Amino acid sequence: MNFGIFKTQKGLSILEVVIALAILGITVAAIISFQANVYKQSRSILQRSSLIRVVYSVQEDLLKDLESLPFRKNANFIQGAVFDQAAYRASFDDDQSIQACYDKEGQPIALTDEPVCEIRLSYYRVQEMDRNYDGNAVVQGTSFNYVPMSRLLMRIKFVDKATNSEKVYYLSRLKTHVLSF
Amino acid sequence: MRMGRKGSALTIVIIVTAVFAVASYVILNFVQSRRGGSEDEIRFLQAKMIAGDIVELGKYFLAYERVIFLDNPLAMNSGRLELLKDFSQQSYGSLVATNAFLLNSCGGYDANAVEVGDLKAGGQATFCPFFVRNPLMDGAMFEDMMLKMWSRSGSVGVLGMADGVLQTTSSTRQAIMTKDSSGGYSLTINLDEVLKSPDNQFIRLHTDQNIIKMLQSGAFDAKLIFTFYSTSAGFETVSNERYVTIRSEVNYGSSLFRRSANASESMILYSSTVKDFSIFMMYPETSAGAKTRKFSQAMNLGGSESKVSGRVFFNGDIDVPLTDLPVFNEIVIISGDLLVDSTLNPETYRALMREKFRKGLIVRFPVEKLINDGECVAGIIMANQSSMYCKKPLAPTQDFGISDYISNLGNVCSSLKVKIDSGAYTYDTAGNTNSMIQEYCKGSEPEKLFLSGGADGVEVVGSHAYIVSPVKSLTVKSAANIYGTIFGGHIQALAGTKFYSLSALRKGFPGIASDKDLAAISGEGTRVQAGVGVPLLNLPLIKKPYLGK
Numbered sequence: 253m254n255f256g257i258f259k260t261q262k263g264l265s266i267l268e269v270v271i272a273l274a275i276l277g278i279t280v281a282a283i284i285s286f287q288a289n290v291y292k293q294s295r296s297i298l299q300r301s302s303l304i305r306v307v308y309s310v311q312e313d314l315l316k317d318l319e320s321l322p323f324r325k326n327a328n329f330i331q332g333a334v335f336d337q338a339a340y341r342a343s344f345d346d347d348q349s350i351q352a353c354y355d356k357e358g359q360p361i362a363l364t365d366e367p368v369c370e371i372r373l374s375y376y377r378v379q380e381m382d383r384n385y386d387g388n389a390v391v392q393g394t395s396f397n398y399v400p401m402s403r404l405l406m407r408i409k410f411v412d413k414a415t416n417s418e419k420v421y422y423l424s425r426l427k428t429h430v431l432s433f
Numbered sequence: 434m435r436m437g438r439k440g441s442a443l444t445i446v447i448i449v450t451a452v453f454a455v456a457s458y459v460i461l462n463f464v465q466s467r468r469g470g471s472e473d474e475i476r477f478l479q480a481k482m483i484a485g486d487i488v489e490l491g492k493y494f495l496a497y498e499r500v501i502f503l504d505n506p507l508a509m510n511s512g513r514l515e516l517l518k519d520f521s522q523q524s525y526g527s528l529v530a531t532n533a534f535l536l537n538s539c540g541g542y543d544a545n546a547v548e549v550g551d552l553k554a555g556g557q558a559t560f561c562p563f564f565v566r567n568p569l570m571d572g573a574m575f576e577d578m579m580l581k582m583w584s585r586s587g588s589v590g591v592l593g594m595a596d597g598v599l600q601t602t603s604s605t606r607q608a609i610m611t612k613d614s615s616g617g618y619s620l621t622i623n624l625d626e627v628l629k630s631p632d633n634q635f636i637r638l639h640t641d642q643n644i645i646k647m648l649q650s651g652a653f654d655a656k657l658i659f660t661f662y663s664t665s666a667g668f669e670t671v672s673n674e675r676y677v678t679i680r681s682e683v684n685y686g687s688s689l690f691r692r693s694a695n696a697s698e699s700m701i702l703y704s705s706t707v708k709d710f711s712i713f714m715m716y717p718e719t720s721a722g723a724k725t726r727k728f729s730q731a732m733n734l735g736g737s738e739s740k741v742s743g744r745v746f747f748n749g750d751i752d753v754p755l756t757d758l759p760v761f762n763e764i765v766i767i768s769g770d771l772l773v774d775s776t777l778n779p780e781t782y783r784a785l786m787r788e789k790f791r792k793g794l795i796v797r798f799p800v801e802k803l804i805n806d807g808e809c810v811a812g813i814i815m816a817n818q819s820s821m822y823c824k825k826p827l828a829p830t831q832d833f834g835i836s837d838y839i840s841n842l843g844n845v846c847s848s849l850k851v852k853i854d855s856g857a858y859t860y861d862t863a864g865n866t867n868s869m870i871q872e873y874c875k876g877s878e879p880e881k882l883f884l885s886g887g888a889d890g891v892e893v894v895g896s897h898a899y900i901v902s903p904v905k906s907l908t909v910k911s912a913a914n915i916y917g918t919i920f921g922g923h924i925q926a927l928a929g930t931k932f933y934s935l936s937a938l939r940k941g942f943p944g945i946a947s948d949k950d951l952a953a954i955s956g957e958g959t960r961v962q963a964g965v966g967v968p969l970l971n972l973p974l975i976k977k978p979y980l981g982k
Contacts, residue, residue, distance in 0.1 A: 266627040304478050379480045426486040428493040
């Protein structure tokens, strides 16, 4: 084979063009894949930032109104000294928890419109351990309000747009029922 | 290869590819770091939530606990429980004139400024928030006798504890507070170990919280900080007000990656006085005079058409349907439960609660442990200087009640029936042959405040009545305005009756034509003479600051 052509002839060789096209093709494919990946990651980041904002603002709203929220009666696990994570998770059954649905701006959406539900929230209220001088837990009864502390328990569900999988977070907030006027 | 030749497509392609590779690497790293950042945002949210919980805990400490154990404030053990029970028997003091206020339950100075000990209880360092709620100390006195005594110039810093003893000690007392340049006094409690303890029961860490990894790795600390503002900070504090900021700091991560989540709440703590209460039913009775804990048997305030503007305390359960209750414009406190139909759906329930209890409802208020409880010997209250509450039975079958209270504190007129007609009251002396009683118990000029050590039976007709008194049985026979504090007893009222505490009175109400009238009847100075030293609940109330007021 005569390789002199590569050494002496000016202009583009067919081989050069083929190699260049191959590299370009791979590069273009990489760009497309990269772009898709970045886009997916960005959506996930934006979604999560939005989620944090929404969750915090929803929490604050619920805390303000916590004293008029009924107590969950059967969440006795919460009174134990040892926190049982499995029981905690299991407590978020959809029959007794209050359900709420929010769009990505944190605006509530009717549960009947669930297909557009960006963040699904389940929450309920329990009495926090009452150390009221004898250290014994007050028996959970039918009353709707107790002194002095209660806890808001929340489960947040959303679909992570990066992985297209469901994410679940469990959060809680404490509230001391100090009267204000 | 013709590497040096101009116009080589391969060279250009390789260069472009290399640039693209570098750019991709940078961008991908950036995106990954942002993704890590969003993970950190979730962690930060969790840290902020813990900080919020700590502030709530601080409110609990100030409002409900009498003693904070500084070394490990959240841990509870039997020894401490015993100590707490001991404290709970001690007096908060009362508004009754003869009371000697107990100042030294946690150390400090007595009423004569004589040092009585350090700030320890049972050998453990303590902080006594109930001093904060002491309603007999104005701001200057509170600062002089409490804050200054427990502070020192310069920073005390975070309290270090060893075997329950503060490490910062002096020969005379422990300095636990830092006086800052603004004049505030800060007390900082380290919560690191408390949070890491598996026995921690208050700041429950409900995970999936990835903050826990930080907490367990040691790159985590948390503090609870109380700052009190008094005279030297420019706050002119009246006796039952305390200015305080509760702040928390939660830090995690190390060096460059350390983040800090804070939460704080400023408030004015305010102890209730007699002026705040409209109805104070310490000893509820049925119409027949039998003791009861049922709202339905002790009080008929006139149903849903009546209004109560003033705080209400009821020593028992509310057992009437929410719809049948009057509108309570101020806070209602009961020692029992709200017995409502549990089948009410939450929305209906919440709407009714908002409509009826405009400022909220506190149930299961531990009244016996927060209010003075006098002890009785042969029917005379001897202990705790209270003269208000007598827990020990007078006889094996009889508890102290409203009749005992009135017979102890009342006067010769107390056993007579009283009729109040549009502000003027008269005793019914008919049938009473005692000339001294007939002469002494004539009644009042119109529009005078009704003062008494108590009355067995009061009947109201006309437009209004002033009652700041223990009353065994009150019957309101017209849709009148009832001013003052009723310490009962039993109440029967017509629909449309309006109850006002002294602090809720306004010029223009029936019988209150002028500012002078208003000042005359709403003055706090009348409380002792009226025999209602009652509503010194030390109820933790927070005044919301309103800008411009």
